[in-house]
Amino acid sequence: MKTQILVILLIASMMLLGCTQTSDQTNTNVNTQPITDTNVTSETQLVDQEITNEWINESETIDTGSVI
Amino acid sequence: MANKIIATMIGLMMLMLLPMALAQDTNTDSGTSVIVDTTITPIDEKEARTMLSPFGAEVRMLQLEKSVTRNVLIGNEVLQVLSKNHTDANLTDAENTLNSLEMVLEDIKAAPTEGDKNVLVQTFIELKKEAKTLSNDFKQETKNIINAQDRQEIMTNIKDLDKNDLMDINNKIREILKNFNAEKMKEKFNQMGIKNEDMIGRIRNGDMNFKEIRDYALNQFRDLNETEKKQIAATMRNNTIKNMVQQREMTQKIIKDLRQNMLDKMQNRAENLSNWMERKALDANARGDFNITQRLENQNERLNQMIQRMEDRNGGRRQ
Numbered sequence: 310m311k312t313q314i315l316v317i318l319l320i321a322s323m324m325l326l327g328c329t330q331t332s333d334q335t336n337t338n339v340n341t342q343p344i345t346d347t348n349v350t351s352e353t354q355l356v357d358q359e360i361t362n363e364w365i366n367e368s369e370t371i372d373t374g375s376v377i
Numbered sequence: 378m379a380n381k382i383i384a385t386m387i388g389l390m391m392l393m394l395l396p397m398a399l400a401q402d403t404n405t406d407s408g409t410s411v412i413v414d415t416t417i418t419p420i421d422e423k424e425a426r427t428m429l430s431p432f433g434a435e436v437r438m439l440q441l442e443k444s445v446t447r448n449v450l451i452g453n454e455v456l457q458v459l460s461k462n463h464t465d466a467n468l469t470d471a472e473n474t475l476n477s478l479e480m481v482l483e484d485i486k487a488a489p490t491e492g493d494k495n496v497l498v499q500t501f502i503e504l505k506k507e508a509k510t511l512s513n514d515f516k517q518e519t520k521n522i523i524n525a526q527d528r529q530e531i532m533t534n535i536k537d538l539d540k541n542d543l544m545d546i547n548n549k550i551r552e553i554l555k556n557f558n559a560e561k562m563k564e565k566f567n568q569m570g571i572k573n574e575d576m577i578g579r580i581r582n583g584d585m586n587f588k589e590i591r592d593y594a595l596n597q598f599r600d601l602n603e604t605e606k607k608q609i610a611a612t613m614r615n616n617t618i619k620n621m622v623q624q625r626e627m628t629q630k631i632i633k634d635l636r637q638n639m640l641d642k643m644q645n646r647a648e649n650l651s652n653w654m655e656r657k658a659l660d661a662n663a664r665g666d667f668n669i670t671q672r673l674e675n676q677n678e679r680l681n682q683m684i685q686r687m688e689d690r691n692g693g694r695r696q
Contacts, residue, residue, distance in 0.1 A: 360594055365436060373441070373509045374516070376452045377523070
């Protein structure tokens with residue numbers, strides 16, 4: 310009986326430890342902001358990306374939240 | 378022996394749970410005590426980066442003006458519907474918040490768009506964050522009063538907002554964007570070795586859409602040899618990284634004092650609210666807008682009563 314309780318407590322501890330680590334991992338991912346996109350595979354794609362990123366569409370808006 | 382092991386395990390578990398409990402407390406605390414949004418997101422950074430380019434500050438300030446104008450107009454509609462449908466509801470806080478948001482809007486309209494880029498970016502970020510904080514405050518202050526029927530009524534009343542009330546600002550944005558995009562494409566064309574003033578002129582006049590420009594630029598690029606392509610791509614990438622670094626340095630400087638600056642600003646705004654409302658009421662009166670005059674006078678009276686109550690609670694001393 311005591312051994313069973315010990316095993317349950319051990320498993321619970323390990324699960325808690327796992328949760329904490331997962332949470333830390335998530336936070337790290339959220340805060341990491343790469344300065345450049347390194348997935349560019351060719352010069353043409355890069356030039357395309359440069360032109361597209363710099364162009365501002367009329368429909369683009371600034372988010373100042375919602376009042377309703 | 379077994380009892381000791383169990384006690385040790387329970388102790389260990391409690392030790393493990395303690396940091397989680399403390400972390401939860403911190404979050405709760407920040408949720409109530411932190412009243413301003415002082416985070417700089419990748420979107421904020423992208424918006425700030427635009428301000429480093431010619432016409433960029435004008436574009437961003439006009440976009441911000443549009444967004445805040447929209448919230449002020451909707452906020453006014455919310456207050457009108459709620460004061461009609463819920464005559465007993467206390468809307469004083471929401472009214473004060475909306476007036477503060479209108480003060481922010483006036484600051485946005487008066488904000489500089491030329492001069493020191495550091496100042497331009499700082500002004501933009503602070504005004505944006507303040508507007509966002511106040512919009513969110515207003516939402517929180519009305520959420521327990523507003524019901525589905527009110528919401529439906531408000532939505533019906535604001536459905537033509539973009540077509541009517543925001544038409545002028547939309548036109549201004551459209552015009553300034555033509556200049557901004559023309560300058561940007563000129564810069565990119567120069568980096569690519571393309572000389573086509575006629576096309577830049579057509580972008581400036583709004584005679585070309587983005588797809589046409591992009592197709593033209595990429596076709597020109599494809600005609601180059603591999604060495605030229607590599608060289609141009611490297612130049613473009615280096616320039617972009619340089620701009621990003623410059624903008625990051627700016628935002629890092631701003632973020633240091635952002636929280637304190639915003640708290641000071643919001644406190645000043647609260648202190649000046651009564652004078653601002655008096656001035657608005659006089660303006661509305663001069664225009665013959667007596668409904669607005671009456672509404673502002675009533676709000677000002679409630680605000681002064683609230684200030685008086687706070688002073689009484691503080692033993693007659695103004696804090």
